[in-house]
Amino acid sequence: xxxxxxxxxxxxxxxxxxxxxxxxxxxxxxxxxxxxxxxxxxxxxxxxxxxxxxxxxxxxxxxxxxxxxxxxxxxxxxxxxxxxxxxxxxxxxxxxxxxxxxxxxxxxxxxxxxxxxxxxxxxxxxxxxxxxxxxxxxxxxxxxxxxxxxxxxxxxxxxxxxxxxxxxxxxxxxxxxxxxxxxxxxxxxxxxxxxxxxxxxxxxxx
Amino acid sequence: xxxxxxxxxxxxxxxxxxxxxxxxxxxxxxxxxxxxxxxxxxxxxxxxxxxxxxxxxxxxxxxxxxxxxxxxxxxxxxxxxxxxxxxxxxxxxxxxxxxxxxxxxxxxxxxxxxxxxxxxxxxxxxxxxxxxxxxxxxxxxxxxxxxxxxxxxxxxxxxxxxxxxxxxxxxxxxxxxxxxxxxxxxxxxxxxxxxxxxxxxxxxxxxxxxxxxxxxxxxxxxxxxxxxxxxxxxxxxxxxxxxxxxxxxxxxxxxxxxxxxxxxxxxxxxxxxxxxxxxxxxxxxxxxxxxxxxxxxxxxxxxxxxxxxx
Numbered sequence: 001x002x003x004x005x006x007x008x009x010x011x012x013x014x015x016x017x018x019x020x021x022x023x024x025x026x027x028x029x030x031x032x033x034x035x036x037x038x039x040x041x042x043x044x045x046x047x048x049x050x051x052x053x054x055x056x057x058x059x060x061x062x063x064x065x066x067x068x069x070x071x072x073x074x075x076x077x078x079x080x081x082x083x084x085x086x087x088x089x090x091x092x093x094x095x096x097x098x099x100x101x102x103x104x105x106x107x108x109x110x111x112x113x114x115x116x117x118x119x120x121x122x123x124x125x126x127x128x129x130x131x132x133x134x135x136x137x138x139x140x141x142x143x144x145x146x147x148x149x150x151x152x153x154x155x156x157x158x159x160x161x162x163x164x165x166x167x168x169x170x171x172x173x174x175x176x177x178x179x180x181x182x183x184x185x186x187x188x189x190x191x192x193x194x195x196x197x198x199x200x201x202x203x204x205x206x
Numbered sequence: 207x208x209x210x211x212x213x214x215x216x217x218x219x220x221x222x223x224x225x226x227x228x229x230x231x232x233x234x235x236x237x238x239x240x241x242x243x244x245x246x247x248x249x250x251x252x253x254x255x256x257x258x259x260x261x262x263x264x265x266x267x268x269x270x271x272x273x274x275x276x277x278x279x280x281x282x283x284x285x286x287x288x289x290x291x292x293x294x295x296x297x298x299x300x301x302x303x304x305x306x307x308x309x310x311x312x313x314x315x316x317x318x319x320x321x322x323x324x325x326x327x328x329x330x331x332x333x334x335x336x337x338x339x340x341x342x343x344x345x346x347x348x349x350x351x352x353x354x355x356x357x358x359x360x361x362x363x364x365x366x367x368x369x370x371x372x373x374x375x376x377x378x379x380x381x382x383x384x385x386x387x388x389x390x391x392x393x394x395x396x397x398x399x400x401x402x403x404x405x406x407x408x409x410x411x412x413x414x415x416x417x418x419x420x421x422x423x424x425x426x427x428x429x430x431x432x433x434x435x436x437x438x439x440x441x442x443x444x445x446x447x448x449x450x451x452x453x454x455x456x457x458x459x460x461x462x463x464x465x466x467x468x469x470x471x472x473x474x475x476x477x478x479x480x481x482x483x484x485x486x487x488x489x490x491x492x493x494x495x496x497x498x499x500x501x502x503x504x505x506x507x508x509x510x511x512x513x514x515x516x
Contacts, residue, residue: 037290038271038279038485039341102489107481115477167476170339171457172387173287 008073016077020084023051041099048092049121053165055085056158057183064189068199079135082154086132089125117167124160127153155190158183257412259346264332266498268484271343273412275485280419281337282438283387284372284379296418299378301439304423308355310444311365316358320423323409326350330413331406333429335436336468336497341483347427348410353401355443361397365445368400369393370426373439387457393426393437394450394464398506404429404499407440430496430503432466463516465507468497472513 027044030036036043059081062074101108112118131151133139140147162183165176189195257273264270280292285299302320309315328348336342356368374390376382382389399405406427409416416422421438428435434454454462461475470480470493481490496503507515 038275039483041483041488042341099488100483100490104490107478107490110480111478114473117476170287171454171461172283172384174384174386 009076012073013076013080017080020055020080023047023088041095045092045095045100048088048095049165052085052088052092053161053179055081055088056154056161057179057186059085060154060158060183060186064186064195067195068189069202070199083132083135086128089128093121093125117164120160120167121164124157124164127157127160131157155187159187255414257414259332259412260330261332261346264334264344266334268334268344269486270332270346271485276343276345276411277417277419279485281339281433282381282419282421283384284381284389284391284439285419286381287384293417293419295380299418299422299439301418301423304441306424306440306443308359308443310369310446311362312445313360313362314358318355320409323350323355323407323424326354326407328409331404331427333404333406333427334497335427335429335433336482336493338432338434338462338466338474338479340477340479340481340493341485342493342497343485346412347406347408348413348416349406349408349427351403352405352407352426353403355407356401356445359445361445364447366397366447367445367449368395368397369442369444369446369450370395370437370440371442371444372437373441388453391437391453392450393435393452395428395435396449396506397445399428399503402503402506404502430468430499432468434462435466465512465515467503467507467512467516468493469495469512469516471495472516 027047031040031044034040036047059078062078062081065071065074097103097108101111112122131153134143134147134150143150159180162176162180165179169176189198259270262270278293279289280296281289282292282296285292285295304320306318306323307315308318328350330346330348332344332346334342335345352368370393372391373379374382376389395405406429408421408425408427409423411417411420416425421436424440425438426436426440449464452462452464454466455464468479473479479493482493483490494500
């Protein structure tokens, strides 16, 4: 037990950081080798968006992993997961603005304001900015109780994120709906009576 | 006073190098993506007879999309909603023997085998294909105009529409297991649209038999409409007196209309149709009215409100 804890304390956050950065060389390699479908710009927008969603959902899993399963190391990577998610959101938006729309801000503006998928995506990204900025410990201390309140915004953000995904696909594509269901499930786990009930079952002795 | 533990502070060297890394990484990402986008234009090696076409551009001077891209980027929901997965999933799809029933309000109902259809001499047509998802290709089809077949079966005077039905075979078409769409795939055209000389029944592309992933053995090509009108693996063509209810109209009545004419001024409710990405290019180009076939087909819709009849 002690050995395992030491392993997690030291190596787990490092491994998580490496894993979060790996999609960059992976994307570069695929772009280099022409493995990004016939429409590499769209493919890279979709992929970076997906990675951002996955990381945000993973960061949302950290709290229940600790509170229900007693997996403490999860708390040590929660912030990193959220910040990396924000990084991929930035890459996602940058490709959309530059390679996809060639900095044509007239079309981009119309698209962002008129299209539900784009508008929801924009709002999701903007809401992430204050969270990313205040994710570091000095801010956490400066904001005190308000920090926790502010960061509850992530519950709204992650739902909007899945909605953004749903709005951008045609009928018959089920994946984004599965993400939404999983996200709602993770949010339900945070309701106190449910959390207490489940943690009674799963928490093992420390 | 805020208390900060020394261990909470990221060392300056670390965060500076991190920023530097992110900065240079994003520059490389952009460069690599531009390269990847241009790669689509390179010729690709194929097995068997090489794909060839009678011209290297369409009538507007835009180059043909590569054979590789046309055969590995397929919206074919009978197999998968993943465009890259279709080629592999469709590779063992049985296309022979194959019969097409032509029936309904016609004087000479017929069942054609693929061999029977050879009497309609195949010709090459280079058409733009505009997907409703706002990407496009230029494809050298091989096929024959649908009106040649309709002339032979002779629609009666009651016939107003043509309804197309694709094969329903969940065994060989795994995507038909999805219950979110109503199978089989059904499409329709107004009779005058079906009789238009641009409307093609395609049996090949790039001088070769139609690959399975592109709708073998026979598919519809209506170049001034969004790609989803181009029903693949057709088994039945019926002349009817009502407007057919198509698969996409049932899936999203507010999003997919019966006409589905390419129209940059009428947006899909959830995304813009004003621009499109030509596969193989970076950036976007403006979408043309009726996909650039306005001169030939606009008269079919004279007096119609195309924002209502979308």
